[in-house]
Amino acid sequence: MNILDAIQARQSIRSFKNKEVSREIIENILNISRFAPSGGNTQPWKIYVLSQDLMKELETSVLSNLDNGVSETPNFNIYPQPMSDHLKNRVKECGRLMYGALEIGKEDVEGRLNQLKQNFSFFGAPVGMLVTVEKEVDLNGWGHVGHFIQNICLSSMDFGLGTCLQESWSMYPETAQKIVNFSESEILWCGIALGYPNEEHAINSYRTPREDLEDFAKFL
Ligand SMILES: Cc1cc2nc3c(=O)[nH]c(=O)nc-3n(C[C@H](O)[C@H](O)[C@H](O)COP(=O)(O)O)c2cc1C
Numbered sequence: 001m002n003i004l005d006a007i008q009a010r011q012s013i014r015s016f017k018n019k020e021v022s023r024e025i026i027e028n029i030l031n032i033s034r035f036a037p038s039g040g041n042t043q044p045w046k047i048y049v050l051s052q053d054l055m056k057e058l059e060t061s062v063l064s065n066l067d068n069g070v071s072e073t074p075n076f077n078i079y080p081q082p083m084s085d086h087l088k089n090r091v092k093e094c095g096r097l098m099y100g101a102l103e104i105g106k107e108d109v110e111g112r113l114n115q116l117k118q119n120f121s122f123f124g125a126p127v128g129m130l131v132t133v134e135k136e137v138d139l140n141g142w143g144h145v146g147h148f149i150q151n152i153c154l155s156s157m158d159f160g161l162g163t164c165l166q167e168s169w170s171m172y173p174e175t176a177q178k179i180v181n182f183s184e185s186e187i188l189w190c191g192i193a194l195g196y197p198n199e200e201h202a203i204n205s206y207r208t209p210r211e212d213l214e215d216f217a218k219f220l
Helices: 003-009 024-035 053-068 085-101 109-125 137-155 167-171 173-180
Strands: 045-049 127-132 161-167 185-196
Touching: 003 137, 024 053, 024 137, 045 137, 053 109, 053 173, 109 161, 109 167, 109 185, 127 137, 137 161, 137 173, 137 185, 161 167, 167 173, 167 185, 173 185
Parallel strands: none
Antiparallel strands: 045 127, 127 185, 161 185
16 A cells, blocks of 8 residues: 555544454554654563453453543543633544534533443553553654654555554553553553454544644745
8 A cells, every 4th residue: 555545545544344363464564563653762562462351451450540530640631621612523523523523512521431431441452552652762762662652653554454553541640550561660651452444333434533734734
């Protein structure tokens, strides 16, 4: 797949076909993605490809936390607090498009909660992965890990696969650490759901907008 086409065609995929992804393909994707740039070539990322048993254990534990009102302290603010209006508006639009595609109304609190919960089954994807960042790196290091996860999203497309990045996992860093057993020197950033896109499902049917060039770029 042409890289320019892949960048433009990538979208978050939140419903997947019931079709396995071979270990060979996953290894291929990760082997390509490791060529991401990072300051000083620090490569401050780790990725955990979960077995079906671990995915199930994570799902059961996190959903039980949610259902019983148990919360954990995320290691970072998923959204800025407080959040300025221009960012808030983009988040609102993103939610409006997704819930609109699913025909889940604003007042349907249970419908929205059920959709949030889909995150914790990796949206039914056959592959679930967790990405961590080395605790000692500063803000710039998180950016470097961003290159790595974008490589995963783009290279997956060459195999006909789709992805959804999932910061929602960072709501439960202690549960994830206990189950996946990553080192105390790592911070859980996000999950990645990976699988063959279900093109029939409404949740994969919309595209999120982007600001126009003149709104974010200045030629001086
Ligand atoms: C680091 C990161 C974390 C994200 N976390 C979630 C998540 O937890 N759940 C979810 O449904 N989407 C998540 N997203 C997807 C964004 O909502 C999505 O990328 C954005 O709305 C743009 O839409 P697009 O990916 O379809 O272009 C995340 C994206 C990024 C980059």
